[in-house]
Amino acid sequence: MKPLILITTLTLLSAAVSYDFPHLQTLRSSASSSTQGKAAADLIERLIGDRSSDFVVEIDKGIGPQDMFELSSLENGKVKIVASGGVAAAMGFYHYFKYFCNGQRTWAGKQAELPSILPTLKTPIKISSLDMFRYYQNVCTLSYTSAFWDWDRWEQEIDWMALHGINLPLAFVGQEAIFQRMYLSMGFSQEDLEEHFGGPAFLAWARMGNIRGWGGPLPQMWITQKLLLQHKILKRMRDLGMMPVLPAFAGHVPAAITRVFPKANVTRLGNWGHFNSTYSGTYLLDFEDPLFQTFGKKFIEMQTAEYGTNHIYNADTFNEMRPASSDPAYIAQAGKYVFTAMTAGDPQAIWLMQGWMFLSPFWQPPQVKALVTAVPKGRMIILDLASEIEPVYQKFDSYYGQPFIWCMLHNFGGTMELYGAIDSINQGPSKGRNFPDSTMVGIGMTPEGIHQNEVIYEFMAENAWRAKPRDLNQWFASFAQQRYGHKNDDVNQAWKLLMSSVYNSSDGHRDHDLAMITKRPSVKYDVSSDLWYNPEDLFKAWDGFINASGALQASSLFHYDIADVSRNSLQVIAMNFFTDMIKAYRAKDIATVKKNGASMSELLTDLNHLLCSNERYLLGLWIADARAWAVDSSEKTLMEYNARNQITLWGPDGEIHDYASKQWCGVVAE
Numbered sequence: 237m238k239p240l241i242l243i244t245t246l247t248l249l250s251a252a253v254s255y256d257f258p259h260l261q262t263l264r265s266s267a268s269s270s271t272q273g274k275a276a277a278d279l280i281e282r283l284i285g286d287r288s289s290d291f292v293v294e295i296d297k298g299i300g301p302q303d304m305f306e307l308s309s310l311e312n313g314k315v316k317i318v319a320s321g322g323v324a325a326a327m328g329f330y331h332y333f334k335y336f337c338n339g340q341r342t343w344a345g346k347q348a349e350l351p352s353i354l355p356t357l358k359t360p361i362k363i364s365s366l367d368m369f370r371y372y373q374n375v376c377t378l379s380y381t382s383a384f385w386d387w388d389r390w391e392q393e394i395d396w397m398a399l400h401g402i403n404l405p406l407a408f409v410g411q412e413a414i415f416q417r418m419y420l421s422m423g424f425s426q427e428d429l430e431e432h433f434g435g436p437a438f439l440a441w442a443r444m445g446n447i448r449g450w451g452g453p454l455p456q457m458w459i460t461q462k463l464l465l466q467h468k469i470l471k472r473m474r475d476l477g478m479m480p481v482l483p484a485f486a487g488h489v490p491a492a493i494t495r496v497f498p499k500a501n502v503t504r505l506g507n508w509g510h511f512n513s514t515y516s517g518t519y520l521l522d523f524e525d526p527l528f529q530t531f532g533k534k535f536i537e538m539q540t541a542e543y544g545t546n547h548i549y550n551a552d553t554f555n556e557m558r559p560a561s562s563d564p565a566y567i568a569q570a571g572k573y574v575f576t577a578m579t580a581g582d583p584q585a586i587w588l589m590q591g592w593m594f595l596s597p598f599w600q601p602p603q604v605k606a607l608v609t610a611v612p613k614g615r616m617i618i619l620d621l622a623s624e625i626e627p628v629y630q631k632f633d634s635y636y637g638q639p640f641i642w643c644m645l646h647n648f649g650g651t652m653e654l655y656g657a658i659d660s661i662n663q664g665p666s667k668g669r670n671f672p673d674s675t676m677v678g679i680g681m682t683p684e685g686i687h688q689n690e691v692i693y694e695f696m697a698e699n700a701w702r703a704k705p706r707d708l709n710q711w712f713a714s715f716a717q718q719r720y721g722h723k724n725d726d727v728n729q730a731w732k733l734l735m736s737s738v739y740n741s742s743d744g745h746r747d748h749d750l751a752m753i754t755k756r757p758s759v760k761y762d763v764s765s766d767l768w769y770n771p772e773d774l775f776k777a778w779d780g781f782i783n784a785s786g787a788l789q790a791s792s793l794f795h796y797d798i799a800d801v802s803r804n805s806l807q808v809i810a811m812n813f814f815t816d817m818i819k820a821y822r823a824k825d826i827a828t829v830k831k832n833g834a835s836m837s838e839l840l841t842d843l844n845h846l847l848c849s850n851e852r853y854l855l856g857l858w859i860a861d862a863r864a865w866a867v868d869s870s871e872k873t874l875m876e877y878n879a880r881n882q883i884t885l886w887g888p889d890g891e892i893h894d895y896a897s898k899q900w901c902g903v904v905a906e
């Protein structure tokens with residue numbers, strides 16, 4: 237097979253931004269070169285088996301400071317990868333795999349059939365990432381997607397991270413064990429904690445202080461098993477040279493605080509979402525209370541003793557929670573105390589904060605400035621969390637000198653609509669880097685849930701080293717070729733149509749309300765106006781996939797994609813039936829209501845058949861993974877209830893219903 241060299245202008249790229257953050261410069265994995273090299277080589281072997289012996293990995297920690305790799309062909313036909321660390325080596329491998337071997341590795345699977353002789357690189361290719369960090373995950377991903385993952389699934393995900401260049405991953409598994417240890421040591425009881433921790437599928441929101449106890453009590457075996465899992469996760473991340481981000485104490489405490497420490501100055505926060513006070517209205521410890529420092533210090537010390545540390549901690553004290561006062565002096569004070577509580581436990585601590593709340597009108601420039609400048613320069617990293625739809629770093633003057641990461645949020649609740657803001661993702665990161673006095677130090681991917689729209693994540697990850705916007709036609713054609721292993725005009729046509737329609741949301745419209753067929757029926761929905769594209773483009777793309785189905789039938793990623801495009805097309809058709817039905821309902825035209833209702837029911841049956849044909853769309857796997865965490869039948873019931881509740885009612889009485897709805901076999905019909 238003739239190698240197809242799609243990129244001809246790769247040269248050594250120099251960093252666009254010069255940094256003035258000495259603390260960040262020194263952050264490097266302590267794993268030795270040989271450990272990182274072996275971790276990268278093992279990863280390559282997991283991906284391509286025996287053919288991994290065709291690659292030689294060499295780590296040179298002296299090159300940098302940004303991650304970089306150099307690829308070259310050896311006389312014996314092997315390809316040599318020299319890289320600054322394990323992640324850079326994996327990135328370098330993936331670059332060659334995609335652009336010279338037509339390979340791809342995404343959540344749905346891989347195209348890993350290599351040419352029998354590796355394509356020769358006539359001249360070496362050197363690529364340097366443009367920023368220091370590539371961040372990955374949202375605190376919600378841990379519940380919406382990975383709540384029930386075992387080590388095998390985590391291992392695959394860490395491989396995915398390394399291939400896509402992630403060096404700053406959120407590592408939030410297993411924190412309840414540390415919190416439990418800390419609270420028990422301070423006089424809280426097991427029962428106090430049962431009311432405090434969330435259930436297995438709802439930990440993300442209990443950790444943020446939005447809810448408490450809902451979905452619990454959290455089984456002890458869960459807590460212990462997650463601790464063991466976290467050890468494996470951290471070891472692998474560190475072996476690859478990543479810098480895992482661990483949690484810190486953010487101020488949320490069990491309700492029993494008023495019994496254990498009667499003098500503690502706590503505020504009971506308002507109820508969150510539509511939750512009532514049984515499961516919401518959590519307690520926040522006042523920043524100035526000396527106990528805040530005690531908890532903050534103890535938590536980090538106990539966590540470090542158990543898991544070690546890379547000195548970067550996430551704490552989202554104000555996530556979706558309005559501070560007690562908008563006075564900048566108060567906010568600055570709060571920021572200072574949160575940070576001091578961290579440094580009390582780890583003098584080198586760096587506070588990584590999700591900037592999600594900065595989208596709320598409460599946070600105006602004086603409030604944001606007060607918070608972010610309360611911490612020494614370079615000791616806080618802000619995730620500009622949804623930069624592709626609503627970047628706020630400009631509004632806040634590049635965070636007044638604090639470093640930030642340009643993040644693509646892209647997905648809410650792990651819903652499945654085909655969606656993307658391709659132009660913004662193509663141009664946004666370089667805009668961020670070139671902003672006057674930019675403090676951008678990285679790019680990030682912060683979806684609430686994954687397993688959807690893989691193309692967007694493949695595209696986004698390359699922003700690590702792409703200094704300029706890409707030619708989208710060319711990029712999508714190479715994407716399709718990598719995905720299925722060869723070139724196919726029909727499928728190219730289809731992807732081109734998707735690129736300029738569903739993947740080109742440019743007016744702020746997003747995916748969320750469109751999955752109405754998996755939502756509670758309501759005559760109030762007016763979803764048709766939410767479409768940001770012409771559905772005919774989607775249907776034509778669907779047709780293109782069908783045209784290609786003979787030629788690409790051997791590709792499992794093609795099976796996944798054709799099911800996905802069919803699924804989304806059926807969803808749009810269902811929406812049309814629904815809109816007509818509501819119109820008829822308003823006109824009191826019973827016959828038309830019935831006709832459209834019947835069409836919808838039939839369509840749901842068809843959709844279910846379609847979804848049952850592919851293992852990536854099965855409800856059963858989500859439930860089986862949940863039940864696998866149980867040790868007895870009552871825990872099995874609890875796990876399954878959590879799994880089912882999250883994707884449907886989301887709360888005891890449908891408090892956040894349908895937010896994480898799924899179009900899975902077993903959900904859209906029995």
Ligand SMILES: *[C@@H]1O[C@H](CO)[C@@H](O)[C@H](O)[C@H]1NC(C)=O
Binds near residue numbers: 501502503522560
């Ligand atoms: C308790 O905290 C609030 C702010 O949350 C503060 O106004 C008040 O003065 C504090 N009370 C004491 C006794 O420190």
Ligand SMILES: *[C@@H]1O[C@H](CO)[C@@H](O)[C@H](O)[C@H]1NC(C)=O
Binds near residue numbers: 514
């Ligand atoms: C909150 O909702 C739960 C579940 O429906 C119910 O059992 C409980 O009584 C409610 N609590 C309050 C204070 O209304």
Ligand SMILES: *[C@@H]1O[C@H](CO)[C@@H](O)[C@H](O)[C@H]1NC(C)=O
Binds near residue numbers: 659735740
């Ligand atoms: C996306 O839409 C915008 C606005 O309609 C248009 O200018 C742009 O060319 C489109 N991009 C693609 C890739 O189709």
Ligand SMILES: *[C@@H]1O[C@H](CO)[C@@H](O)[C@H](O)[C@H]1NC(C)=O
Binds near residue numbers: 729779780781
């Ligand atoms: C699929 O094939 C049909 C029949 O040849 C053709 O009319 C149609 O344009 C093709 N669709 C796409 C998207 O290429």
